[in-house]
Amino acid sequence: MNISSHRRTRDRVVTVLTYAAMVFVLLLPFALFVGLAVKSDLLFREHSLGDLLFSSVWRPSSGEFGFKPFIVGSVYVTLLAMLISCPICLLSAIHITQYAPTRVAKVVTTAIDILAGIPSVVYGVWGMVGVVPFVGKIAGWCGIQSNGYSILAGGIVLSIMVVPFILNILMEIYRTIPRELTEVSLSLGATRWETIRDVLNRKALPGILAAFGFGFARAFGETMAVLMVVGNVVKIPEGLFDPGYPLPALIANSFGELGSIPEIESALMFAALILLVVVLIFNATLRWLIIKAERY
Amino acid sequence: MESNMNQGKEGRNIERPFAEGESIIRVDGLNLHAGKTHILKNINVEIPKNKLTVILGPSGCGKTTLLKCMNRLTDLTPDIKVSGNIYIGEQPVFGSKTDIVALRRKMGLLSQRPFPLPMNIYNNIAYGLKLRGKYTRAELNELVEYYLRQVNLWDEVKDRLRSPAVRLSIGQQQRLCLARGLAVNPDIILADEPTSALDPVSSEAIEKQFAALSKDYTLVMVTHVLRQARRIADYVIFMYLGEVIEMRPAQEFFDDPREEQTKKYLAGAFN
Numbered sequence: 001m002n003i004s005s006h007r008r009t010r011d012r013v014v015t016v017l018t019y020a021a022m023v024f025v026l027l028l029p030f031a032l033f034v035g036l037a038v039k040s041d042l043l044f045r046e047h048s049l050g051d052l053l054f055s056s057v058w059r060p061s062s063g064e065f066g067f068k069p070f071i072v073g074s075v076y077v078t079l080l081a082m083l084i085s086c087p088i089c090l091l092s093a094i095h096i097t098q099y100a101p102t103r104v105a106k107v108v109t110t111a112i113d114i115l116a117g118i119p120s121v122v123y124g125v126w127g128m129v130g131v132v133p134f135v136g137k138i139a140g141w142c143g144i145q146s147n148g149y150s151i152l153a154g155g156i157v158l159s160i161m162v163v164p165f166i167l168n169i170l171m172e173i174y175r176t177i178p179r180e181l182t183e184v185s186l187s188l189g190a191t192r193w194e195t196i197r198d199v200l201n202r203k204a205l206p207g208i209l210a211a212f213g214f215g216f217a218r219a220f221g222e223t224m225a226v227l228m229v230v231g232n233v234v235k236i237p238e239g240l241f242d243p244g245y246p247l248p249a250l251i252a253n254s255f256g257e258l259g260s261i262p263e264i265e266s267a268l269m270f271a272a273l274i275l276l277v278v279v280l281i282f283n284a285t286l287r288w289l290i291i292k293a294e295r296y
Numbered sequence: 297m298e299s300n301m302n303q304g305k306e307g308r309n310i311e312r313p314f315a316e317g318e319s320i321i322r323v324d325g326l327n328l329h330a331g332k333t334h335i336l337k338n339i340n341v342e343i344p345k346n347k348l349t350v351i352l353g354p355s356g357c358g359k360t361t362l363l364k365c366m367n368r369l370t371d372l373t374p375d376i377k378v379s380g381n382i383y384i385g386e387q388p389v390f391g392s393k394t395d396i397v398a399l400r401r402k403m404g405l406l407s408q409r410p411f412p413l414p415m416n417i418y419n420n421i422a423y424g425l426k427l428r429g430k431y432t433r434a435e436l437n438e439l440v441e442y443y444l445r446q447v448n449l450w451d452e453v454k455d456r457l458r459s460p461a462v463r464l465s466i467g468q469q470q471r472l473c474l475a476r477g478l479a480v481n482p483d484i485i486l487a488d489e490p491t492s493a494l495d496p497v498s499s500e501a502i503e504k505q506f507a508a509l510s511k512d513y514t515l516v517m518v519t520h521v522l523r524q525a526r527r528i529a530d531y532v533i534f535m536y537l538g539e540v541i542e543m544r545p546a547q548e549f550f551d552d553p554r555e556e557q558t559k560k561y562l563a564g565a566f567n
């Protein structure tokens with residue numbers, strides 16, 4: 001068969017285009033990283049990396065930039081959110097895909113899609129009027145002084161926000177496991193739960209890890225809703241009812257008023273860099289775990 | 297239901313071309329609806345102990361569904377309605393008092409494609425053993441070897457028992473699945489076109505296994521490969537559009553089909 005030169009050219013052009021698009025996507029994280037690193041350079045002229053990460057003193061006006069309270073705040077809120085949402089997502093994904101009748105599963109899936117589409121500021125407002133007073137009351141019952149704006153409130157609101165994302169992935173994972181695997185395990189005399197625990201979860205493990213990792217990355221960077229309920233006090237939180245100040249909230253709150261001062265701008269760029277690096281490291285670790293889990 | 301062993305609910309004769317005491321599975325007036333589709337229509341048939349019975353018929357005739365009713369894997373499909381019953385020995389399969397886990401343990405299952413459990417080779421066999429009872433490590437080792445030898449797989453895998461089962465070739469995987477099923481010590485082996493995904497050499501290995509196993513086990517095998525049925529079946533159940541058309545000893549079935557539909561099917565498939 002003779003291919004006309006016109007078709008051959010078109011073939012080549014498409015190949016080059018797809019290649020260029022791929023390279024562009026690959027370069028994005030590097031571009032982000034380099035941009036942020038260059039902008040934070042000013043900060044490094046006067047401070048060491050150790051000081052920046054481990055000092056708790058945050059006094060931008062006198063040139064002291066300790067990011068520890070923000071890092072700790074971010075980690076606490078995110079971990080709390082994951083602790084709440086991961087078990088809920090895992091159990092409900094199992095129920096929806098393994099036990100629920102088709103009709104119920106469809107309704108739930110629709111509800112989750114709606115949840116995923118709600119803007120984050122709406123979760124924030126709902127958190128302020130619903131979750132914050134509730135957390136304040138619980139603190140009262142426990143004999144702790146708190147107005148409710150706290151790590152716990154942030155964790156709760158954040159956990160609800162990441163549920164649709166994690167759950168959607170998990171349901172997809174469980175749905176793609178061939179039904180025959182369940183049949184095999186049942187026919188060997190396993191109960192439904194033993195089958196889920198020993199066979200399906202084992203098979204789903206790489207996907208479960210990926211879903212949790214995706215949830216973590218989203219939660220770690222979530223800004224608006226958390227900022228509205230977490231209290232924003234620069235202090236290392238000592239308990240669930242203490243207020244905190246996560247990194248994204250710091251950037252969002254400070255950029256408008258203080259961003260014009262070069263050193264503070266540089267500090268905020270560094271905060272963004274920390275966010276980026278944490279998410280990158282977390283994803284890389286997870287990728288490694290997923291590859292290990294994918295052997296079976 | 298116990299009133300007359302030879303009469304089904306609508307007065308139709310139960311298909312049982314062998315002596316009464318030899319049956320192990322009795323399908324009694326079984327009907328199955330999935331949504332609005334009537335998939336199995338008043339099935340009355342008995343399956344003899346320690347023989348190889350083949351369920352034969354064109355695709356979509358309900359063969360696999362009938363097979364999956366026998367260990368109630370139909371539970372996994374929502375919106376299914378079943379009436380009538382199947383008895384394994386004296387135990388009804390459908391019924392709220394049935395201990396379905398214990399009943400399923402009596403029946404090994406071999407599916408169309410091999411589905412190794414997401415574990416290593418060793419644990420694929422040990423999984424069922426551990427569900428069956430408590431064993432020491434030494435006992436487990438011994439049993440795993442025993443069942444792998446039963447399917448002639450031991451020599452091929454003994455040096456890599458800890459590697460994932462999915463790394464085996466598809467023919468080896470299917471033999472592993474057979475060994476896994478045998479390891480729970482079932483009375484019955486249900487096989488759903490167990491060679492359809494295999495190459496000719498692996499198919500032959502499985503067929504030979506089946507022929508040998510039918511001395512000690514009751515085998516029920518779904519297939520649409522006539523040649524295969526002819527080679528290994530003791531009895532043939534012929535199904536068409538959700539009904540059992542006839543059940544006969546294999547030789548008679550192929551040499552002297554009784555029903556019109558059977559004749560047509562055999563002729564069509566051979567031409």
